Amino acid sequence: MRFILRRLGFYLIAFWASITLNFLLPRFMPGDPVSRMFARSQDRMQPEQIEALRKLLGVDDRPLLEQYTDYLHNIFTGQMGVSISRFPTPVTEVISSQIGWTLLLGGTALVIAAVAGNLLGILAAWRRGGAIDSALPPLLVFIGSFPYFWLAMGALYLFGVVLNWFPIRHAFTDGLEPGFTWEFIGDAGAHLVLPALTIVLVSVGGWMLGMRNTMIATNSEDYITMAEAKGLRPGRIMLRYAARNAMLPSVTSFGMGLGFVVGGALLTEVVFAYPGVGYQLLNAVQGLDYPLMQGLFLTITAAVLLANFLVDILYVRLDPRVRSN
């Protein structure tokens, strides 16, 4: 319990740091974001909205501390202002309509990559010097060296444009009504294949090598020798004895990976014009939509922190040594 409280404290501090960063950035950066935004939005914005925006972004003349408390109050009451590029939709509404797609894409890719990578790592370490162990790691490291947006472009070109097997843009076909119908789910699934595949390709190598190296250490432990001496089946020793104990670092990576889910799919989303928070963040940046930009950054950060905290709690259950610490 003490451990969890300590971690909670840490995550609160991390969240506070990102909120404050978000607060300070527009205030100390050169240029006046509101004027730039106003020039872009033509006549859609009313004077009182500009005033509200000035307050939100801190380009007004009140003392900094007062602005800061106001800003904090707004965040904790969920008032993130109104999106400029999608005026007059509230920022929270824009985000909530898109985070689902990001979670779907990133989550699918993460789970597939983690499961496949760990299994490959287990097999590679178990048969050291075997076919999987000698051929796959260099190949996967090489594939992992490509910028993943580039692999995404390659997959889009090859499987989308040339072979025309999969759709190349968006999360579902335009005009299709989102809902839990087979038609829609199948369509969304087809749109998911390429973006998820590229993320899996790039990240699976890391999982595999991590698991392989811990497994090699675990394989030389005495209890493995003991299990072998008892005459247990090799498959059982591999999975129940060795892999199970080598899993722990993978759990931590999974937590880090969850962070990647929300923020890291950004480039893939951009290549495939996939309507997730990453793609929206870039749009917000290009459209000088500062309120949306800040809202997205805070949402992404909060999601990452929450995911890591959940993994920490899980870790305590899995590894009793953490508790005594």
Next chain:
Amino acid sequence: MTTALLKQPTQTLAVRKPNRSFVHGLLSNKKALTGMAVMLVFIALALLAPVLFPGDPSRITAMASLEPSAEHWLGTTAKGQDVLALTVHGSRSSLFVGLTVGFASTFIGILVGLASAYFGKFIDEALSLATNVFLLLPGLPLLVILAAFLPPGLGTVILVLVVTGWAGSARVLRSQALSIRSKDFVAAAVVSGERAGRIMFREILPNMASIVMGTLLACVIYGIGAQAGLEFLGLGDVSTVSWGNNLFWAGNEGALLTGSWWVFIPSGVCIALVAFALALINYAVDEVTNPRLRKIKTPKNTERSASK
């Protein structure tokens, strides 16, 4: 990570000597040699770019979207620029940013890691907290936000990448420095009244050489990849020629949809080759310093290395 453990059985004096077998091991390692050879080729290309392709590589010299031919080995872009010239010139900015970011973030990592491990207590708590917070903040969105607020330019790209990239190396270097901090020869240096800076940089740091090199290589890979990503999003300085910008223009001019594969393949392959070469060197460093990871070659070694 296990360098210190491995050296433990030898005399403390031996620990402090620069490790000659490390350099030797690296030079006789096939992975390291391959990686270094690839890097040398790229560095040579970057240095010779103005000689090989004189003038501005982004000027329009031919018809648009030509396929690779004898005249234009890698074809031309949708604007009619020579892709090969763009790619060779692109290596300059990409390698420069990658190396600068790599060295700068490793340097910060060393400072933070050493100070954390040496002073301990409050300083360690505060620095570790900062490190962990930066590790946790989602890097790419932070990159995008920072790049959006700062004026575009090479300096901004470097600054942004260092800000988001130092924390990983700081954490690795801190844990290594901690294990060396607890060694007797450090205690001896403290007792004999040496200055903190001297102990950190003359006693502890030399013993971390292989880890520092590992983090440096990882940071350079990060710098090159992250610069490419940032520029691909159009958040770099789009007027310079670099691999990331080449890809940005390729995407912007619809190279994919028109089927001009030769426009986007070269820069991506170059990034991958450089990253792979650095990764190879990095693995070689690991192998040389950690016998457990070495390939099993002779049966004589097998038993020992597999069972211990």
